[in-house]
Amino acid sequence: MKKKGALIVGAVSLSLILSGCFQGEQSLEQEMDPPQDAEAVNSLEDSTSENMNEKAKEKENVESTDSADSEEKGSETDETTVEMVPRELYLVDKNGMVSAQTIELPGTSEVGKQLMEHLVKGGPVTTLLPNGFQAVLPEGTEILGLNLKEDGTMIVDVSEEFKNYEENEEVQILESMTYTLTQFENVKKVQLWINGHPQEEMPVNGTPIGDGYARTNGINVVESNSNDLLTATPVTMFYPSEHNENRYYVPVTQYVDSKEDVEIYEAVVDSLIQGPGYNSNIVHVFNVGTKLSSDPVMEDGVLKLSFNEGILKDKDKSVISDEVMETLVRTLTEQAGVEAVEVKVENVDQLVNENGESYEEPVTKDTFTKTEKL
Numbered sequence: 073m074k075k076k077g078a079l080i081v082g083a084v085s086l087s088l089i090l091s092g093c094f095q096g097e098q099s100l101e102q103e104m105d106p107p108q109d110a111e112a113v114n115s116l117e118d119s120t121s122e123n124m125n126e127k128a129k130e131k132e133n134v135e136s137t138d139s140a141d142s143e144e145k146g147s148e149t150d151e152t153t154v155e156m157v158p159r160e161l162y163l164v165d166k167n168g169m170v171s172a173q174t175i176e177l178p179g180t181s182e183v184g185k186q187l188m189e190h191l192v193k194g195g196p197v198t199t200l201l202p203n204g205f206q207a208v209l210p211e212g213t214e215i216l217g218l219n220l221k222e223d224g225t226m227i228v229d230v231s232e233e234f235k236n237y238e239e240n241e242e243v244q245i246l247e248s249m250t251y252t253l254t255q256f257e258n259v260k261k262v263q264l265w266i267n268g269h270p271q272e273e274m275p276v277n278g279t280p281i282g283d284g285y286a287r288t289n290g291i292n293v294v295e296s297n298s299n300d301l302l303t304a305t306p307v308t309m310f311y312p313s314e315h316n317e318n319r320y321y322v323p324v325t326q327y328v329d330s331k332e333d334v335e336i337y338e339a340v341v342d343s344l345i346q347g348p349g350y351n352s353n354i355v356h357v358f359n360v361g362t363k364l365s366s367d368p369v370m371e372d373g374v375l376k377l378s379f380n381e382g383i384l385k386d387k388d389k390s391v392i393s394d395e396v397m398e399t400l401v402r403t404l405t406e407q408a409g410v411e412a413v414e415v416k417v418e419n420v421d422q423l424v425n426e427n428g429e430s431y432e433e434p435v436t437k438d439t440f441t442k443t444e445k446l
Contacts, residue, residue: 155179160441161190161197162251166204166315167353169292170247171322172255172441175200184259184446187252188215188228204315208248210236216267220446224260225284226253232267235275242277247291251323254287258445261286287406290325294348304329307340310402311348312355312395319355321402324348337368337375337404344403357395359383365418373411374434375404380418389428390420397425398440405437412436 156176165171175197180186190197194211201207212233219227228249237245250262261284264271272282290306304327313322326348328339345358361382369376377400385393392415401413412434417423423431437443 159183159187159190160252160255161187162248163191163197163201163205164208164244164248165313165320165322165353168244169313169322169324169353170208170244170251171205171313171320172251173202173205173320174441175202182218184218184220184226184253184256185215188218188230188249191248191252202315202318204318208241208245210234212236220259224258225263226259226261226446227263227265227270228253229265229268234266237276239277242274242279246274246279246281246285246289250285250287250289251291253446255441255443256446257443291323293325294327305336305339307336307343308403308406309340309344309348310399310406311344312357312399313353314355315353321398322354336407337370337377338364340403340407341368341377341400344399355395357393357399359385370409373409374414375407375410375412376414376416378416378418381420383417384420385426390417390423391426391428392417392423392431394426397431397435401435401437402440 155178157179158174159177160172160174162170162172175190177186177190188209189195190200191207192209192211192213192215193207195207195209197207209230210233212231214231214233216229216231217227218229221227246262249264253259253262263284264274264281266275273280287308288306291308293306306325307328308323308325310321310323313320326343328336328343330336330339341364345362347356347358348354359382361380363380363382364377365380366378381387383392383396385391385396397415400415404410404413414434415423415431425431
């Protein structure tokens with residue numbers, strides 16, 4: 073009995089000891105301070121999160137700034153890319169007359185090719201055409217290349233589609249191409265090539281073009297009533313015309329009778345005053361009774377003209393019509409050697425334009441249409 077009781081007491085004692093140990097361990101875990109860096113780790117996580125947020129915000133700001141800069145630079149690039157330049161294109165008006173229209177085109181280093189491409193029917197000019205006007209080169213024509221020779225001949229190479237035009241369009245095509253390119257002072261005439269082969273004549277109606285086509289061949293040519301074509305001189309005159317609210321100048325080549333240079337100038341002025349007559353679309357800008365009061369004088373490239381008071385739009389204010397002045401200057405500067413025109417009116421000390429500005433210097437063609445080189 074004693075041994076059994078001792079065993080029971082020992083077991084109970086061992087149980088109590090083990091229980092105390094377990095409680096001691098639990099008490100140790102509860103009372104033990106956390107590791108010294110535990111709080112630091114939590115702070116680091118919070119700090120890292122905040123830093124990441126800050127960096128994200130900074131990145132957003134940088135990307136936003138870069139985006140704004142890119143848009144600004146892109147805007148500047150676009151402005152440079154879309155710079156527009158006024159160019160003259162010789163198109164056909166509703167009366168079948170080849171006439172210049174000034175159209176804004178994107179700036180380019182290949183101006184000649186650009187202008188030729190804008191003469192093609194159904195081409196880039198389509199949405200830019202003024203009311204009543206149409207392009208002249210056959211639809212589908214490709215401009216394969218342009219080459220300006222030292223003598224001022226511009227070779228224009230076109231594709232086979234160029235041949236697809238009507239017989240009555242042949243001269244219009246030649247005039248349009250020639251006047252569009254010879255608006256540049258270093259281009260004297262145009263020579264046609266088709267798919268790399270020079271042409272001696274036009275492909276449909278056989279118009280001779282072996283030596284090239286120049287302004288001296290004329291434009292919108294009027295049949296001459298002259299009795300002696302040997303003494304008659306073809307002269308291109310510019311007359312104002314209009315369609316709806318569009319005012320423009322129509323070049324018309326007429327024959328005038330004259331043997332001497334001075335007589336040529338007088339004959340040209342008289343023809344301008346009379347007008348072409350046959351074309352009802354032409355605006356007659358000269359007053360009835362307008363006459364030269366003395367013979368024209370040519371001096372150092374300046375053609376001096378003196379008129380009676382009939383030329384004035386307003387005699388009291390000594391005003392000459394802007395269209396009268398432009399008609400005279402555009403026409404007469406087409407004559408060889410004439411660089412400017414000086415207009416005087418008898419009994420008038422100072423001639424002025426419609427804005428009241430004085431004509432103190434001879435008037436050049438550049439006053440109305442700028443000339444440049446290709």
